Amino acid sequence: MQEVTTEKKEFVPNIVAFCCNWCSYAGADLAGSSRLSYPANVKIIRVPCSCRVNPSFILKAYQQGADGVILCGCHPGDCHYVTGNYYARRRMSLLFSFLNYMGIEKERTRVEWVSAAEGQRFSAVMNDFVKTVTALGENRKLTDLRVKEGE
Amino acid sequence: MQRIGVFICWCGSNIAATVDVERVAEIMKSEPGVVYSANYQYMCSENGQQLIKQAIKEHNLTGIVVGACSPRMHEATFRKAAEAAGLNPYMVEIANIREHCSWIHKDMEEATEKAVVLVRTAIAKVKLNAPLTAGESPVVKRALVIGGGIAGIQAALDIADAGFEVDIVEKNATIGGRMAQLDKTFPTLDCSACILTPKMVDCAQHEKIDILSYSEIEDVKGFVGNFSVTIRKKARYVDETKCTGCKICMEKCPSKKGLNTFNMGLNTRPAIHIPFAQAIPNVAVIDPEQCIKLKTGKCGICQKFCGVGAIDYEQKDTFIERQYGAIVVATGFKPISLESFNEYGYDDNKDVITSLELERLMNAAGPTNGVLLRPSDGEHPKVITFIQCVGSRDTSGCGKPYCSKVCCMYTAKHAMLIREKYPDTEVHVFYIDVRTPGKNYDEFFRRAVEQYGVDYIKGMVGKVYNENGKLMVQGSNLIDNEQVTIESDLVVLAAAIEPEPSVRKIATLLTASIDTNNFLTESHAKLRPVESPTAGVYLAGMCQGPKDIPETVSQASACAAKVIGLLVKDKLKTNPCVATPDEMMCNGCSQCANVCAYGAITYIDKEFRLGGGKTEVRRVASVNPAVCQGCGACTVTCPSGAMDLKGFSSKQIMSEVEAICKK
Amino acid sequence: MTKEEYVETINRISGTDVRKCMKCGKCSGRCPAFKDMDIKPHQFVSLLVKGDVDALLESKAIWHCLSCMACVERCPRGVAPAAVVEAVRDTVVRMQGNNGVKAEDIPPVVDELIPQQLLVSAYRKYNK
Numbered sequence: 001m002q003e004v005t006t007e008k009k010e011f012v013p014n015i016v017a018f019c020c021n022w023c024s025y026a027g028a029d030l031a032g033s034s035r036l037s038y039p040a041n042v043k044i045i046r047v048p049c050s051c052r053v054n055p056s057f058i059l060k061a062y063q064q065g066a067d068g069v070i071l072c073g074c075h076p077g078d079c080h081y082v083t084g085n086y087y088a089r090r091r092m093s094l095l096f097s098f099l100n101y102m103g104i105e106k107e108r109t110r111v112e113w114v115s116a117a118e119g120q121r122f123s124a125v126m127n128d129f130v131k132t133v134t135a136l137g138e139n140r141k142l143t144d145l146r147v148k149e150g151e
Numbered sequence: 152m153q154r155i156g157v158f159i160c161w162c163g164s165n166i167a168a169t170v171d172v173e174r175v176a177e178i179m180k181s182e183p184g185v186v187y188s189a190n191y192q193y194m195c196s197e198n199g200q201q202l203i204k205q206a207i208k209e210h211n212l213t214g215i216v217v218g219a220c221s222p223r224m225h226e227a228t229f230r231k232a233a234e235a236a237g238l239n240p241y242m243v244e245i246a247n248i249r250e251h252c253s254w255i256h257k258d259m260e261e262a263t264e265k266a267v268v269l270v271r272t273a274i275a276k277v278k279l280n281a282p283l284t285a286g287e288s289p290v291v292k293r294a295l296v297i298g299g300g301i302a303g304i305q306a307a308l309d310i311a312d313a314g315f316e317v318d319i320v321e322k323n324a325t326i327g328g329r330m331a332q333l334d335k336t337f338p339t340l341d342c343s344a345c346i347l348t349p350k351m352v353d354c355a356q357h358e359k360i361d362i363l364s365y366s367e368i369e370d371v372k373g374f375v376g377n378f379s380v381t382i383r384k385k386a387r388y389v390d391e392t393k394c395t396g397c398k399i400c401m402e403k404c405p406s407k408k409g410l411n412t413f414n415m416g417l418n419t420r421p422a423i424h425i426p427f428a429q430a431i432p433n434v435a436v437i438d439p440e441q442c443i444k445l446k447t448g449k450c451g452i453c454q455k456f457c458g459v460g461a462i463d464y465e466q467k468d469t470f471i472e473r474q475y476g477a478i479v480v481a482t483g484f485k486p487i488s489l490e491s492f493n494e495y496g497y498d499d500n501k502d503v504i505t506s507l508e509l510e511r512l513m514n515a516a517g518p519t520n521g522v523l524l525r526p527s528d529g530e531h532p533k534v535i536t537f538i539q540c541v542g543s544r545d546t547s548g549c550g551k552p553y554c555s556k557v558c559c560m561y562t563a564k565h566a567m568l569i570r571e572k573y574p575d576t577e578v579h580v581f582y583i584d585v586r587t588p589g590k591n592y593d594e595f596f597r598r599a600v601e602q603y604g605v606d607y608i609k610g611m612v613g614k615v616y617n618e619n620g621k622l623m624v625q626g627s628n629l630i631d632n633e634q635v636t637i638e639s640d641l642v643v644l645a646a647a648i649e650p651e652p653s654v655r656k657i658a659t660l661l662t663a664s665i666d667t668n669n670f671l672t673e674s675h676a677k678l679r680p681v682e683s684p685t686a687g688v689y690l691a692g693m694c695q696g697p698k699d700i701p702e703t704v705s706q707a708s709a710c711a712a713k714v715i716g717l718l719v720k721d722k723l724k725t726n727p728c729v730a731t732p733d734e735m736m737c738n739g740c741s742q743c744a745n746v747c748a749y750g751a752i753t754y755i756d757k758e759f760r761l762g763g764g765k766t767e768v769r770r771v772a773s774v775n776p777a778v779c780q781g782c783g784a785c786t787v788t789c790p791s792g793a794m795d796l797k798g799f800s801s802k803q804i805m806s807e808v809e810a811i812c813k814k
Numbered sequence: 815m816t817k818e819e820y821v822e823t824i825n826r827i828s829g830t831d832v833r834k835c836m837k838c839g840k841c842s843g844r845c846p847a848f849k850d851m852d853i854k855p856h857q858f859v860s861l862l863v864k865g866d867v868d869a870l871l872e873s874k875a876i877w878h879c880l881s882c883m884a885c886v887e888r889c890p891r892g893v894a895p896a897a898v899v900e901a902v903r904d905t906v907v908r909m910q911g912n913n914g915v916k917a918e919d920i921p922p923v924v925d926e927l928i929p930q931q932l933l934v935s936a937y938r939k940y941n942k
Binding site: 014016021025026028029031032033035036037038040041043044045046047048049051052053054055056057060061064065066077078080081082083084087091123 | 221222223247249250251252254255256257258261262264265268269272664672674675676684728746748780781782783784786787788796799801804805807808809811812813
């Protein structure tokens with residue numbers, strides 16, 4: 001079941017984006033309906049609120065071979081759930097120091113606030129993030145060797 | 152084993168132009184767990200939905216993935232279709248291959264590859280989906296309004312007019328609140344009592360409204376649609392059903408030296424009294440601190456004179472428990488205490504008064520019958536100085552950091568009324584900024600300056616001191632870069648306002664959040680400005696933030712609309728995507744309850760079997776699905792990983808991550 | 815020192831955030847030495863916000879400020895105008911190459927009745 005194969009060419013990072021349902025996911029939808037492109041290697045997971053994102057999801061992503069993880073939520077003060085994004089912000093700042101300690105470059109993980117009206121911003125943020133991660137190269141630090149079958 | 156069906160939508164050419172939909176559908180056929188895969192021009196159309204329904208029935212599908220537009224667009228449509236075919240609606244997942252794929256990518260190869268990953272990710276999630284059922288909870292068709300000021304009155308009238316029972320709980324002996332104390336109201340200068348008291352009477356006469364005056368909230372249990380509230384009816388020592396409001400008791404009472412709180416302590420009243428002439432209910436109340444009979448056991452004069460035998464010295468507090476579907480909080484405000492502002496000499500000089508005291512001094516029903524006389528010697532003041540922002544916009548810790556919003560307007564009102572009534576009076580106003588946004592507001596303020604010649608001085612007062620019986624007001628005039636001293640007869644302080652302190656207890660009982668200034672927090676500053684984050688609790692008036700009467704009335708009516716919208720429902724459908732604790736893992740640490748913005752989490756003692764016939768009682772978290780909004784803050788906070796969110800479980804998200812990262 | 819460095823120094827010595835000022839003038843409304851000051855307490859704050867160091871350093875008012883701290887006490891925004899005055903004064907003293915001021919150096923503009931503010935402020939500082 002080998003589907004679309006990409007030939008060995010320049011490095012294309014694999015990026016997981018967690019987007020809260022109320023602001024950032026809608027912002028991504030707006031980027032789509034405004035046809036504002038960003039690289040195809042950004043894949044979005046919908047979560048109810050940025051505070052739903054457990055730091056272990058991010059660690060899991062790195063373990064599974066993600067090269068960058070971005071968490072998008074509502075702007076501070078605008079959270080649909082009143083204070084969810086504040087919790088997310090605090091958790092992430094702790095996680096960032098932890099990732100740094102583990103040797104994962106801090107630029108690989110990012111928290112951004114994108115509102116439902118900021119399609120332009122969503123696309124700009126993603127373009128910028130992909131550029132940053134591409135420059136950093138592949139993430140090997142946490143990759144679980146067991147999942148790399150057939151390499 | 153799950154039997155998954157995959158449906159790829161073309162969306163005409165919206166998706167099909169950049170994503171090879173046929174190839175995606177073909178690839179999905181060989182995905183583990185997928186037993187059916189199809190593509191169609193318009194999945195959301197009648198025919199497309201028919202295709203889905205048929206496939207569900209024919210292939211016995213246990214879950215479906217629709218690769219189409221954003222779930223924010225058509226998730227509900229596809230869930231309904233699935234439900235119609237007998238599949239649980241929560242067994243539907245959407246892969247967003249339009250907004251997040253075809254519309255933003257140009258390269259077909261690249262977009263198709265991404266679409267494949269997105270659909271796979273959705274398959275990975277749907278495999279772990281569990282059927283969910285929206286719960287139902289009944290709605291008690293009765294509303295509670297806490298606070299009987301203009302906000303509470305307006306909300307109660309609007310709700311009652313829609314045909315629902317409303318109780319107003321007011322802690323004072325009469326409804327009316329702060330507005331009843333005011334003289335005139337800006338910007339139209341109509342008399343406050345003339346517009347308020349008819350509304351009070353409407354409340355009293357409305358068959359759907361029950362006024363519980365001299366009562367306080369003691370306890371609140373339950374949740375939206377089903378609150379159970381205990382109300383303490385304080386002993387007023389007068390039988391409400393008998394008292395006719397004839398006031399003979401007030402005349403005969405020998406203890407007449409109590410401070411009249413309604414008149415801001417500017418005169419005295421008897422121990423047994425009716426707060427003001429138009430009080431609702433028009434029933435006397437005895438101040439137990441002041442009553443000779445209640446303090447010493449001797450007296451009983453009022454009882455002797457009362458023609459209807461309404462006086463009852465033995466009366467005790469009683470408790471009423473009632474059920475409500477919705478609660479409106481309208482607890483109002485009070486001016487701040489000025490004890491940290493001794494530079495204005497409020498405590499030392501009788502003629503330094505607050506604006507609310509001035510309202511009473513100018514009110515026809517006030518202590519001076521509406522003649523402006525200064526409190527110290529009853530003389531007409533000739534020079535009056537107003538000081539604005541007393542304790543407002545103060546970040547030094549003495550006052551309040553916010554703008555009290557109403558002071559600029561009422562100061563202009565006072566200045567204007569005084570100049571109108573007593574043209575020989577000189578009026579000065581010290582201001583920092585004059586803020587008068589609002590319809591006809593700035594025009595109103597300018598009228599005070601241009602038509603009535605009120606002297607506005609840009610600057611703040613540094614001190615007020617008494618020199619030979621004159622109040623010397625020393626401040627700066629920043630425009631002229633001068634220090635000025637104005638010899639005044641009366642000084643009026645625009646004291647900052649703060650929420651009525653009892654709101655703290657009420658907020659705690661309701662688990663309604665409160666900010667650092669004790670204002671109740673709204674659910675969303677722009678889009679849900681009258682709803683508390685706690686479902687079923689609504690906010691009206693000053694308890695939510697500084698505002699004037701027009702705004703308060705608007706907010707109260709908005710609250711009423713929300714309450715009516717809730718009470719017309721017989722049952723509330725609850726979102727099934729709520730947090731749920733694994734009781735075997737929960738250690739009852741309370742972390743989750745601490746982060747919950749809705750107060751949805753409580754703790755119960757539950758018995759667990761340990762084996763060998765032994766049992767153990769442990770404290771575990773319990774989520775009320777009617778209150779939980781499904782944000783997931785608790786799931787991440789839980790140190791033992793016991794809390795999970797239905798519909799967005801940790802396992803589901805983990806498998807989505809895996810599916811995306813798999814190379 | 816450049817102008818910017820002066821601003822930075824005065825800000826640092828004063829230890830107060832002059833941007834918090836909302837220009838209410840309560841400091842000048844309370845100041846007992848107002849009449850003698852060529853630059854008024856509120857102006858010390860606004861000139862520092864503007865970065866007009868020359869006006870500050872040339873002011874005679876630094877020798878008229880009584881260091882009574884009434885402006886600090888009364889400021890509703892927690893800005894300390896007297897601390898700015900003191901910072902300017904310290905800067906002027908340091909410009910003269912001193913790290914304190916000698917009695918004979920106190921300029922003749924000072925009224926004899928006015929307490930020597932450097933002494934007063936020193937008492938206050940070292941009392942803590």
